[in-house]
Amino acid sequence: MTLSIGGEQAMQAWERDLMWASADLLCQHGHDFYEVGLGLGLSALRIARNPATRSHTVLELFDEVEELFRARHPELPGNLTIERGDFFQRIAELPSESIDGMFFDPALDMEVWKDADLWARTMPEVVRVLRPGGVFIPFFSTKPELRWQYLPHFRTIRVHRHAYTAYDTTEYTYGTSGDAYIQCFQKD
Numbered sequence: 281m282t283l284s285i286g287g288e289q290a291m292q293a294w295e296r297d298l299m300w301a302s303a304d305l306l307c308q309h310g311h312d313f314y315e316v317g318l319g320l321g322l323s324a325l326r327i328a329r330n331p332a333t334r335s336h337t338v339l340e341l342f343d344e345v346e347e348l349f350r351a352r353h354p355e356l357p358g359n360l361t362i363e364r365g366d367f368f369q370r371i372a373e374l375p376s377e378s379i380d381g382m383f384f385d386p387a388l389d390m391e392v393w394k395d396a397d398l399w400a401r402t403m404p405e406v407v408r409v410l411r412p413g414g415v416f417i418p419f420f421s422t423k424p425e426l427r428w429q430y431l432p433h434f435r436t437i438r439v440h441r442h443a444y445t446a447y448d449t450t451e452y453t454y455g456t457s458g459d460a461y462i463q464c465f466q467k468d
Contacts, residue, residue: 282449283320285342289451290387291319294444298420299323301442302383302462307332309415309466310380315339316367317386317419321349327383328360337361339370341386368398371405380411385419399429407433410467420444420460422453427463434465 281293299319303326306313311334313327318340328336336359340346346362356362363370367386392398406416416434418427422444426437439461446456 285387292447292450294446296322298442298444298460300326302417303327305462305464306381306383306415306417312379313381314379315383318345318349319385321353323383324360328357333359335359337363339363339365339367341366368402371402374409376408377411378409379414381415382406383417403430403433407467412467414467416465418463420462422458422460424461430465435468436466438464
């Protein structure tokens with residue numbers, strides 16, 4: 281299964297094991313979690329169903345993504361809330377030290393990823409909402425590079441390597457098999 285947004289591949293079902301590994305890592309760091317980007321809901325359901333999870337809020341920008349998810353999953357865990365909105369606006373509204381971890385996997389345009397000023401404003405807000413010891417886990421990478429957007433804002437970073445095999449039609453990875461890297465940025 282492939283999720284497309286604006287005619288471009290956003291996520292595919294082969295990512296399940298990587299999303300679950302990211303979700304399981306997140307759940308080792310507390311009880312209250314926030315996720316940016318619903319996608320196919322693989323990580324959202326994994327986080328919400330973890331026995332450690334007290335609350336899990338997912339923020340999604342696109343109507344069609346939430347509609348697809350709700351059609352496939354009409355019964356949601358009681359601790360899972362899905363909200364609509366733009367992360368770059370919402371982050372400033374979240375209370376300080378209110379979550380134990382954030383999983384970050386939104387569909388963003390390339391211009392957004394390259395906007396250094398935007399990330400310089402946004403990441404201090406992410407750190408602000410994390411409790412001490414809380415973690416920020418962005419979606420996996422198929423390149424062994426720490427993401428420059430997040431790197432200056434954390435002192436402790438762990439990287440977990442996992443093998444992956446994508447579909448032959450996958451367009452958003454560097455190759456269709458190899459190693460993927462899950463980066464875990466921890467607030468001191």
